[in-house]
Amino acid sequence: MLSESLKEQIEELITLHPSKRAGLLMALHAMRNEIGYLTIEDLTELSSIIGESPAEIQSTANFYEMFHLQRPVKIRISACTSVSCMLRGCDEIVEYLKSRLGIGFGETTPDGLFHLEEAECLGACDTAPAIVINDKYFGNLTVNGLELLLNDLLAGKINIEDMR
């Protein structure tokens, strides 16, 4: 069920353009920001607001990497493995993440806390190797630095809410 505030935001977004459908991506971003991920129920509700079939809305959301149609995780780590990050040691970073978290790409830790995925070029090549934690970029990574970062995150010294 979409919250009243979300519905208001969505109504505003879909009136900005010559077609209601053009407000879809920004509406999905609003839902992602508030809820974290997209359920079939929420997408169906959105589709009736926009006036399109649920299939159209779901298949559009599905196309984009940033819109997740699975259960939410607290900490989503995307590690870039593209060319410039490869040249600056992302393999080490990835190995460290996999071994510390005990999961591979596309997997979630059993406690539902971490999800690890592989990212395409993040546009942060000047700070390679780089990762994104939720929405926040981290670059110039070393294994030691990353270890400390994760320690602080888990100890509550860094607020997950700041990862935007």
Added chain:
Amino acid sequence: MPEIPVEKQTILSYRHEPGSNTIKVALKHGAYDALKAALKLQPAEITEIVKQSGLRGRGGAGFPTGLKWSFMPKEPAPGRPHFVLVNADESEPGTFKDREIMRKVPHKLIEGTLIACYANHAHRAYIYIRGEYSRTYNIVAQAIAEASTAGFIGNNILGSGFNCEILLHRGAGAYICGEETALMESLEGKRGYPRPRPPYAVTYGLFGFPTVINNVETIASVPWIILNGAQAYRQWGTEKSPGTKIYSISGHINNPGTYECPLGTTLRELIDISGGMLNNGKCKAFFPGGCSTPLLGAEHLDTPMDYESLAAAGSALGSGGVMVMDESTDLVKIMWRVSKFFEHESCGKCTPCHQGTWWMTRILERILNKQASVDDIETLRDMASIMRGVCFCPLGDSAGDAVLSLIEKFPSELDRYLKFSADMTVSV
């Protein structure tokens, strides 16, 4: 030709000043003076100035900007508004110059956008920013708010009678949405499938209306050109590639970053400007403009990095996202990752691309696992050669070109893998 002295740079001149993204600092550096000058001219005059400057699209294709603008209808037809669409979907690996422009000098982009709207009789511009650049989005949003408060965006701008609004839009993680027709589809709330061209955006663009689509860097080049004139822009670069370019350079160099230089700067010069090779290594190969541009070897260290020279060298300037690789680099592994990127980002619309990118990546994996024979290399070459001209959009072209550049220019890299597996086969 070293990096242009900071104060003379056409786009990034004040990026190092704290608060450079704020209107207060931007105004100190002449922000919106070009807009004031432009509003005193006729729209067609502005297009002519941009045309004379020789500015070419800085997103990758390098199409002459003034020429593109001149293809727009002279006046909007009834019920057919014009749009300007700024492509800020920067997703070409190795490219981060638009991010720099938007974060450090967003008012340059806003000013250029307003001038482009005025020149093309558009009263609404969209800036489509890749979804991952969320902080960049916030910075640009703030700059737009500042510019609106100051009266540079909105109704009757500076008393000229010209109305213009700028809407920000976010992508959501899809490289293909940087392709201009897929970008329009995405902005319209659909999956990012490219459209056939023709019709081009100037005829049938956003929502079916005439639209000028330009890259961030292209648009951000316009204010300087209006203020200083077309001829002044030609003081840098070459006849066919005039002006400056913000090169993104990364990989095995000491100071990866963005550097605004004259077009035609060589890789040797760029490496020098960016602090030299990491650990005093030697350059083995490089991508001149993201991984959509074919690999070039160290014999091209002194090739001018402009549109025509790189094309003649069998590659392209593309986005100018330079990725430098030293002699420790396994080029097969790099090309496998590039192929995997194209496979992942293929939208799925056309068979040769979604099949071709898939197969090329699988064969490269077989090679890396030392299970490939010489026949497999020939199959890979065939697949890569078929892609060009057959796929629906340039993503497929680039995927094939990338792999071909490995096979044709660095065959010894592949031999290493084959020889090993050949040694392991036993004839009985």
